[in-house]
Amino acid sequence: MASRQVSTRAPRAGSAAAVADRLHSAAIHLLRRLRREDDASGLGAPRLSALSVLVFGGPQTIGALAAAEQVRVPTMSRLVAQLEADDLLTRAPDPSDGRVVRVEATSAAHALLHAGRRRRVAALSADVARLTPAERKTILDAIPLLERLAGR
Amino acid sequence: MASRQVSTRAPRAGSAAAVADRLHSAAIHLLRRLRREDDASGLGAPRLSALSVLVFGGPQTIGALAAAEQVRVPTMSRLVAQLEADDLLTRAPDPSDGRVVRVEATSAAHALLHAGRRRRVAALSADVARLTPAERKTILDAIPLLERLAGR
DNA sequence: TGCGGATAGTTAGCTTTGCTAACTAACATA
DNA sequence: TATGTTAGTTAGCAAAGCTAACTATCCGCA
Secondary structure (H helix, E strand, C coil): CCCCCCCCCCCCCCCHHHHHHHHHHHHHHHHHHHHHHHHCCCCCHHHHHHHHHHHHHCCEEHHHHHHHHCCCHHHHHHHHHHHHHCCCEEEEEECCEEEEEEEEECHHHHHHHHHHHHHHHHHHHHHHHHCCHHHHHHHHHHHHHHHHHCCC | CCCCCCCCCCCCCCCHHHHHHHHHHHHHHHHHHHHHHHHHCCCCHHHHHHHHHHHHHCCEEHHHHHHHHCCCHHHHHHHHHHHHHCCCEEEEEECCEEEEEEEEECHHHHHHHHHHHHHHHHHHHHHHHHCCHHHHHHHHHHHHHHHHHCCC
16 A cells, blocks of 8 residues: 555545545535535435435335445335325335335425425535536546445 | 426536536435444544544634534534543633633544544545546545535 | 245334523623 | 623434344245
8 A cells, every 4th residue: 555654644645545535524524514405305314315216216125225325224114114104205015026115206205306406406506606617527527436436 | 308408307417406416416425335434433423523623623612613513512512522421532611711611632532533534544445546547536636626515 | 835044124222413492601791 | 780692511302323123025945
């Protein structure tokens, strides 16, 4: 790794460690800001995010949803129960396997999610609009890499 | 379905909406992954992050710490109490104003934080190291922009 | 055929961390 | 001195993460 010594303090700029470190910090701060917008939807980030997987990725099983959201199955099971109670998704037993539960976003969920996204975008878009096209492209190019680092 | 209408469904790729949307998703997933490493320190992200402000930013008041971490004062008050119980910080009354409490990281906190950061960075940097130099540069270029979007 | 292990979800219970409301203590000022 | 403001604490609630233990179903195979 970093040749001479493993400094705990200031890894070489551009090194994997420096990238990882600064990326972590940036992600924390970005999400802290956006969390406030999420909450305005009345749902909170975890439910919104799970719902987003359903809305944009189509019907899923509980397990697949948990994997996509990187939480444990019981956690997702409870999220699904809450979302169902709010009529934001429906459950249906899988016809070919009695164990699995397929969940699907309702039209109310679609509407709510789009409203939430609009809010979130509104919060960011003023700043995003202030970036130059080149800067915007830099971020766009980085996003797939971030997703890869997140293990997707 | 691209450029004809302003769909709430699939905004023009490269638009502020697309950037904000995908960035949000990427940040969520990235942090979910890193959270597991944070937990390995025995502390969890919020305490680690608050401690980080103290370690790298020097002694602070409770209120300043809350503002830096973007949480309410009672939340920070409790975090500080827990960290104090673990001997990770000390409280001292401000000599010139009996209301304010100054908190300062202990040497144990310094050690723990550096160890935690090492762990976190190790988890990411293995993957970062697998990126091409060009990809790494893309991320590096994006980070300051992310920080700007986060409002820092 | 049916037994036993593997798999999908649920339930129960705990922890952490966010919040608001209501309080105390200390300061500032009219 | 009385009044209002500011810093922090306490109490109580809700969301969301986890593990452990359970039920129900499926699959492989003797």
